[in-house]
Amino acid sequence: KAGVTQTPRYLIKTRGQQVTLSCSPISGHRSVSWYQQTPGQGLQFLFEYFSETQRNKGNFPGRFSGRQFSNSRSEMNVSTLELGDSALYLCASAKFLADQETQYFGPGTRLLVL
Amino acid sequence: KQEVTQIPAALSVPEGENLVLNCSFTDSAIYNLQWFRQDPGKGLTSLLLIQSSQREQTSGRLNASLDKSSGRSTLYIAASQPGDSATYLCAVSWGSARQLTFGSGTQLTVLP
Numbered sequence: 001k002a003g004v005t006q007t008p009r010y011l012i013k014t015r016g017q018q019v020t021l022s023c024s025p026i027s028g029h030r031s032v033s034w035y036q037q038t039p040g041q042g043l044q045f046l047f048e049y050f051s052e053t054q055r056n057k058g059n060f061p062g063r064f065s066g067r068q069f070s071n072s073r074s075e076m077n078v079s080t081l082e083l084g085d086s087a088l089y090l091c092a093s094a095k096f097l098a099d100q101e102t103q104y105f106g107p108g109t110r111l112l113v114l
Numbered sequence: 115k116q117e118v119t120q121i122p123a124a125l126s127v128p129e130g131e132n133l134v135l136n137c138s139f140t141d142s143a144i145y146n147l148q149w150f151r152q153d154p155g156k157g158l159t160s161l162l163l164i165q166s167s168q169r170e171q172t173s174g175r176l177n178a179s180l181d182k183s184s185g186r187s188t189l190y191i192a193a194s195q196p197g198d199s200a201t202y203l204c205a206v207s208w209g210s211a212r213q214l215t216f217g218s219g220t221q222l223t224v225l226p
Contacts, residue, residue: 004157033212043203043216056213090157094212102148103212105158 002027004093004106012112018079021109025072025093032074033103034066037088046089049074078111086113116141118206120217127194128225135189135220137204142182145207148214149178149189152201161202162189194224 005024013019025032034046045058049068066076072093078085088110092103117140127133137147146165150158162171162178164187170179177190191198201221205214 031212033214035214035216042218043205043214045213045215048212056209058213092158092212102160102163103214104160105150107157110155 004091004104006089006091006106006109008109009107010110010112012114013081014114015081015083017081018077019081019111020075020077021089021091021111023074023076023091023093023106025074025091026095026104029093029095029104030072031094031096031103032068032072033092033094034074034076035090035092036060037090037108038084038086043090046076081113083113086111116206116208116215118204118215118217120202120204120220122220123218124221124223126223126225129194129196131194131224132190132192133194133222135191135202135204135222137187137189137217139185139187139206139215141208142185143208144182147178147180147187147207148205149176149187150203150205152203152219154200158203191222194222196224196226198222198224 007022031050033048037043048056052068063079068074088108090108092105094101094103119138148163149161164171164180175192180187201219203219204217
């Protein structure tokens with residue numbers, strides 16, 4: 001069964017631009033979460049979607065937004081990019097909302113902001 | 115503030131050695147705790163998930179324990195192999211099962 005896929009895998013943008021990243025969860029999974037990984041801050045939770053609804057949001061500015069479609073695919077958008085947004089963006093999917101359920105992570109999208 | 119700490123930041127061991135990675139967390143009211151592995155430039159692979167009601171989980175050469183009262187978890191790796199070289203991350207969920215708070219990881223190198 002195919003794993004979580006993220007596109008694009010690598011991206012270079014300049015300050016002030018905006019970017020959209022895509023995540024396709026494992027077939028049948030309805031929960032998608034997004035994380036940012038940087039050398040300085042480590043892995044930080046961005047937001048989580050389930051059945052097209054945002055359920056949780058981390059402590060990030062409003063420039064970071066996301067959405068989930070009816071097929072469970074998710075996108076995250078970062079507007080007015082800053083140098084500090086350079087990071088590996090990971091998405092994770094899970095089937096339900098069960099506490100004992102693990103999440104499956106994609107390979108990530110590496111964003112470089114110049 | 116709910117935080118997760120992993121010590122040491124890096125560990126180097128000879129092949130065949132048994133080793134323990136440590137994780138501590140500040141609030142004992144957890145939903146679950148997970149251990150992940152991350153290879154350079156790649157995503158995360160889930161190794162073990164321990165629910166709040168459990169004390170340990172085992173998978174092959176890996177054993178993870180959870181002590182909520184002391185706010186600690188350990189990941190035991192038996193008979194380490196060079197292929198075990200990776201960064202190991204501990205993650206805890208509190209308010210939501212899918213909102214994970216990660217430690218900074220332990221970079222493990224197993225020398226042949």
